[in-house]
């Protein structure tokens with residue numbers, strides 16, 4: 696594990712201004728090879744732990760459209776190493792200005808080759824799906840397992856949009872991303888302009904839960920493969936009575952209003968002053 700990969704004061708200032716940050720390469724080629732192999736197994740529905748994921752769409756065997764597997768780390772020990780990686784937690788804590796980070800849930804993604812619109816991910820703010828969180832300190836670490844760029848439909852973010860507030864535009868599965876842009880511009884009076892998160896394999900983009908993001912078609916002949924790790928500040932509590940009551944993570948805990956998200960469903964990745972719990976990490 697290399698601590699020189701932690702964000703500097705300048706990187707944190709960039710994140711605060713733009714609502715995202717791109718890391719250097721965090722994983723070795725050997726680790727990436729393993730992650731890719733296990734990613735493929737999960738997409739195929741081969742669950743080595745025999746425990747199914749929290750949810751998935753579509754079912755194994757169908758890769759004609761975007762594949763999304765929630766809590767893929769339950770199914771596979773190698774994916775769990777990545778989802779619960781303490782360095783990812785430490786970077787997320789630094790960027791968010793908090794002392795501890797817990798997992799909210801992971802989301803393994805497979806965007807098929809030459810996907811057409813079926814590979815699009817509509818513009819959205821993650822917090823729109825997570826209104827049940829009492830703090831807007833959630834952050835996503837998006838790990839590129841292959842190189843990603845505009846040709847294979849990399850994620851795009853709208854820099855600074857984390858300061859626009861909630862828009863009510865939460866359309867992960869909306870495929871007409873161009874039509875949405877006009878509506879967002881009218882709503883906000885802001886010019887909609889995106890920055891592509893171009894990453895080499897092993898690099899990670901981090902985005903704030905209010906940052907608008909999405910992605911377009913994969914035009915290449917290779918699938919775009921990645922793991923999104925959705926994280927919350929340690930101490931985040933459940934806020935009852937929102938439209939996010941039925942979020943799958945709430946179905947795990949059945950929390951009471953004001954109850955902190957804690958325990959084995961929401962593991963700690965990092966806490967300041969505590970040694971890393973997950974000691975399997977190898978040097979890059």
Ligand SMILES: O=C(O)CCC(=O)C(=O)O
Nearest residue numbers: 816835837850909910923
């Ligand atoms: O993979 C993408 O293009 C978007 C993923 C996303 O919406 C997220 O990680 O929050």
